Amino acid sequence: MAFEDTLPEEEVQHRIETRVSLGHFMANILRAAGAEKADVQQSFAKHLCDTAKLLDGFLRSDGRIARMDYLPGKYWPAQRGRRFAFIDGGVANVALPGAAPLAIRVGAYLVRPGREGADREDFAVQMHFVDDLYDPAQDVYDNDFEDIAKLRDAARIIAEAGACRSLFEEAGDIDALLIQGPLINPVSPYGTPGFPAYTASASEKLCRQAGLSDRDRHFIPLYLRILRDLRDRGSIVAGVVERDGGGRRFIKNVLDQMVERGKLDNARRTRAENFLKKYSLSDTQLLDLILREGEYVLPLAINRQGGPDEQNKWPKKWENEIGQFPLALTTFLKPSENVQPLRVETFEGTASDDLLSLVLHTSRLLPRYGFPVGLDVVDRFAKVPDWMGRQIATGHKVNLLRKAFATDNEKVRDFSIRMLSASGRDWLYRPKI
Amino acid sequence: MTDWIKSNERRIGTVVGDASTDTYTFILKSFSAKLGDIVATPTDVPGHAGTYGAIIWGRVVGINRVNPFFPAEAAQELSEQDINLLDTVLSTTRDYLQAEVLILGATKNMDVTNLRLSPVTYPVKPSAGVFSPPAEAIRVLLTGGDNNQVKLRLGTLIGRKDVDVSLQANKIVSRHLAILAMTGGGKTVAARRVLRELTAINYPIVILDPHGDYLAFFEKRRELGGVDVKLFYPAIRVYGSDSGVIEELIAKMGHRLTDPQKDFFQTVVAQTNLEPGMTAERYIAELITTCGRLRDGGGNGGDRLNALTVNAVRRSLDFVRRALNSMQTNNERLMAQLKPKGYAFTELPDPQTSPDEIVRPGRISIIYLAGFDHLTQSAIASIVIEHLFAHRAKLTDRIAPFLTVIEEAHNFVPGRREGTEDTPSLATVRKVITEGRKFGTGLMLISQRPARLDETILSQCNSFLVLRLVNPKDKNFVRSVMENLSESDANILQTFGPGQGIVSGQAVRFPLLVDIDFDEDLVSEAIGDEDFVKKAKDWSPDPVREEIASIVDEVIPPEPPASPATKRAGKRAPLPDVTFNAGTRGGKPNGAGKRPRA
Ligand SMILES: Nc1ncnc2c1ncn2[C@@H]1O[C@H](COP(=O)(O)OP(=O)(O)OP(=O)(O)O)[C@@H](O)[C@H]1O
Numbered sequence A: 001m002a003f004e005d006t007l008p009e010e011e012v013q014h015r016i017e018t019r020v021s022l023g024h025f026m027a028n029i030l031r032a033a034g035a036e037k038a039d040v041q042q043s044f045a046k047h048l049c050d051t052a053k054l055l056d057g058f059l060r061s062d063g064r065i066a067r068m069d070y071l072p073g074k075y076w077p078a079q080r081g082r083r084f085a086f087i088d089g090g091v092a093n094v095a096l097p098g099a100a101p102l103a104i105r106v107g108a109y110l111v112r113p114g115r116e117g118a119d120r121e122d123f124a125v126q127m128h129f130v131d132d133l134y135d136p137a138q139d140v141y142d143n144d145f146e147d148i149a150k151l152r153d154a155a156r157i158i159a160e161a162g163a164c165r166s167l168f169e170e171a172g173d174i175d176a177l178l179i180q181g182p183l184i185n186p187v188s189p190y191g192t193p194g195f196p197a198y199t200a201s202a203s204e205k206l207c208r209q210a211g212l213s214d215r216d217r218h219f220i221p222l223y224l225r226i227l228r229d230l231r232d233r234g235s236i237v238a239g240v241v242e243r244d245g246g247g248r249r250f251i252k253n254v255l256d257q258m259v260e261r262g263k264l265d266n267a268r269r270t271r272a273e274n275f276l277k278k279y280s281l282s283d284t285q286l287l288d289l290i291l292r293e294g295e296y297v298l299p300l301a302i303n304r305q306g307g308p309d310e311q312n313k314w315p316k317k318w319e320n321e322i323g324q325f326p327l328a329l330t331t332f333l334k335p336s337e338n339v340q341p342l343r344v345e346t347f348e349g350t351a352s353d354d355l356l357s358l359v360l361h362t363s364r365l366l367p368r369y370g371f372p373v374g375l376d377v378v379d380r381f382a383k384v385p386d387w388m389g390r391q392i393a394t395g396h397k398v399n400l401l402r403k404a405f406a407t408d409n410e411k412v413r414d415f416s417i418r419m420l421s422a423s424g425r426d427w428l429y430r431p432k433i
Numbered sequence B: 001m002t003d004w005i006k007s008n009e010r011r012i013g014t015v016v017g018d019a020s021t022d023t024y025t026f027i028l029k030s031f032s033a034k035l036g037d038i039v040a041t042p043t044d045v046p047g048h049a050g051t052y053g054a055i056i057w058g059r060v061v062g063i064n065r066v067n068p069f070f071p072a073e074a075a076q077e078l079s080e081q082d083i084n085l086l087d088t089v090l091s092t093t094r095d096y097l098q099a100e101v102l103i104l105g106a107t108k109n110m111d112v113t114n115l116r117l118s119p120v121t122y123p124v125k126p127s128a129g130v131f132s133p134p135a136e137a138i139r140v141l142l143t144g145g146d147n148n149q150v151k152l153r154l155g156t157l158i159g160r161k162d163v164d165v166s167l168q169a170n171k172i173v174s175r176h177l178a179i180l181a182m183t184g185g186g187k188t189v190a191a192r193r194v195l196r197e198l199t200a201i202n203y204p205i206v207i208l209d210p211h212g213d214y215l216a217f218f219e220k221r222r223e224l225g226g227v228d229v230k231l232f233y234p235a236i237r238v239y240g241s242d243s244g245v246i247e248e249l250i251a252k253m254g255h256r257l258t259d260p261q262k263d264f265f266q267t268v269v270a271q272t273n274l275e276p277g278m279t280a281e282r283y284i285a286e287l288i289t290t291c292g293r294l295r296d297g298g299g300n301g302g303d304r305l306n307a308l309t310v311n312a313v314r315r316s317l318d319f320v321r322r323a324l325n326s327m328q329t330n331n332e333r334l335m336a337q338l339k340p341k342g343y344a345f346t347e348l349p350d351p352q353t354s355p356d357e358i359v360r361p362g363r364i365s366i367i368y369l370a371g372f373d374h375l376t377q378s379a380i381a382s383i384v385i386e387h388l389f390a391h392r393a394k395l396t397d398r399i400a401p402f403l404t405v406i407e408e409a410h411n412f413v414p415g416r417r418e419g420t421e422d423t424p425s426l427a428t429v430r431k432v433i434t435e436g437r438k439f440g441t442g443l444m445l446i447s448q449r450p451a452r453l454d455e456t457i458l459s460q461c462n463s464f465l466v467l468r469l470v471n472p473k474d475k476n477f478v479r480s481v482m483e484n485l486s487e488s489d490a491n492i493l494q495t496f497g498p499g500q501g502i503v504s505g506q507a508v509r510f511p512l513l514v515d516i517d518f519d520e521d522l523v524s525e526a527i528g529d530e531d532f533v534k535k536a537k538d539w540s541p542d543p544v545r546e547e548i549a550s551i552v553d554e555v556i557p558p559e560p561p562a563s564p565a566t567k568r569a570g571k572r573a574p575l576p577d578v579t580f581n582a583g584t585r586g587g588k589p590n591g592a593g594k595r596p597r598a
């Protein structure tokens, strides 16, 4: 690890130009265009330059930017005999009349670089759930809930975490695991009143523990339990996030820390923050301006559940649990020049050059996409194929029809047939003459 | 007997994805099936009394290797950075084979002695096992367990030497067979195979052979079980009823005539005495005489004849006579070359009065057409086929049913696009092919340019044997004519090796990929492919001729080329061929050999 010199201005300008030409800042400019009278583009470009100068100055003079060398010819042979794992979840996208199917499978890809033969690679479905969220007799949740999308999200998040946990438990020799997406997710959205708990069987599948109380089977405590398990085992695991979710939580934390450590006074911090706020630029966008290929920001522990000012929004019922969630040790790493930095999250105490080097070297195998290739592989593996989606749909329709025919109610039967055989504009739906 | 449909050893894959009653896809275990293989999968079919077990049979028509886990970008980085794939985290093992199956039909599970295919009314089940049936099961399936039919063995299933493929004789001899392939695809070998099988049951065969591809039947008649092989050369003779064809031939071969000239030609024909059985050459000579007679006032037409008209017709007739003559000479020369090798040709008997000498059980009559141009070959074919067909159509039993083989069929039945719709044999063949099944006059059409064939005629063929085809035009044409050739089948045509093909139509129960047997014992030892490379290497100029040329040049030096000045003086420049031929004109080739050498 080496600390890097301040960026020359031309380099920043050049980078801004390429980003603008790639359309990266389109949305920000459009947002600003309404409010500002002067030549938006002109002032925007100037603003970006100034911002980069400011941030670059902050980060580099505080020694917060480091560099990882891309040396594939050395790196890969040195990995011989190690074992890496990649995890990703796939959700089937099925639209069905009168049903809310849930079909999730979490795939795992384990590989030993440098090995030949059958035990080089393992693919496994580490966790899977198939259910109908409308059905009162469910396998996954113990009750229904109006926000289906939330139920699906929660199920995917917890299934992925559960899969990581069980994978470490089963395969003892994993040197590092990468998971697609954040390692730790904000949980407040799933703490709204009425959000159902997982069934006993689903909970047991997720955290391998039987006999949990109703309360403990709720998403928040269950997810907390799984993450803690993972962390306490000392698992080397990193969440890799490619999508820029917006927000400046990371930079805000950097500034906070600088103030805390006496590197920055409060007044200037406020000025800087207001300046950064102007075009609603995100952490990824801002860091993209100043990071060079292979560079990353020194990791910082971030509370994904929100800072002190946000804690009042936590659902009261779960305040205690939410307060106990592990922090995400976060960094941004830019794998190659023309790719936005990846956000990498680990548990505190486990981040290492080794892990970042793995992220960098696997990402460089997809030079243009700039994302760890192992995650790309497992993504393809876990993705619920289209034909399977269709099959779930067909199977479901048949089931419904069977149920309908089992009733004595002729109207119900008629209606079911009409519903299932209807395409967008069907004569069946026309009013009877 | 049906245990194999459950046996793990025979399981080669699993059905995935959407299945219909026509096709399904399965994930194939490595190295366990190939393109063209017959596969089976068990299924439950709803019947009147609950469901019953059935086997759905299909043919593998496509195999794709998929490695969805290996991005192209990564491949590029590996090669640019010189990294070993195995050292990275990239996946190498997850490629899989996806096989596409065309469904042939279903059989009832229990019914193994009589595997009758019935249409599939219920799709296969995704997740069902796919099995490789044992040879015996396929054999029963291919024949429908029906052993009474006469079969013509063609070869074996591609990739399954243990399963024979045969054609139903009856469907070939009356319902016609087309053999289509690019040159070198194995058409002649395949035709020989089928014909050999037909001779084994003494079926009468007539072959129109423009290249002498079938002459080896004569050489190898002993190998063919002592079949009576006759080699005929065509004598173009005129009988009353075919004078029309001859007139047409003359009209087409000769110079283009103006309307008055055509009228005059008709008069000449009308005024010429035709002795049935006279050669075309003599007939034309007679016509020329008639021309002279009419010009000299011998005609009683009354009109004064224009001397130019008469001469034009005469010249045209003379041209035709010489053309026919030279073709006959070619034909004779080719036969003469074969004579020392034991080949004996006789003149083709009159198909009208002696058809039984051409068509006879246990006989192969080969009509050797080499040396003649397409038009004349077509006229000959037309006359022969017309007469033989007429004998069958009269239902008099003068001759037995027979099969006619037409090689280079595109020259005999060209499509409309070829601009040769007046080819004489076109109408004849059209008639034979539509009515042939009533009278037992089957055709075997062989062509390397299917797209040039007449579409309606080709579509009357009820069976097809298509070997290697590469030309997209030909492939599309074949697809448009053969109803049951799937797109994937059309796509594999170009991948066939010599002697591999698809056979489909009434002669088989369903389309099959076949490796045709190569009858090596029928390959002629006497006639081989000419080695032109060697011939060119061995060629040397005739020393005598060279010597004479030099003597002439010495004695009479060649004139220098005429200068432009002489031209301007109004004199005609000497024709170029005068100087060109100067060397040879003096020498008499026949006498030259006797001259003592210097
Ligand atoms: N069934 C076969 N098995 C093995 N080899 C074959 C087979 N059929 C053809 N061949 C090979 O291909 C060569 C060409 O075959 P054949 O003369 O039958 O082709 P063709 O289609 O009739 O060609 P052309 O259009 O030139 O007449 C044969 O000499 C032989 O070497």
Ligand SMILES: [Mg+2]
Residues within 6 Å of the ligand: B187, B188, B189, B213
């Ligand atoms: Mg041939």
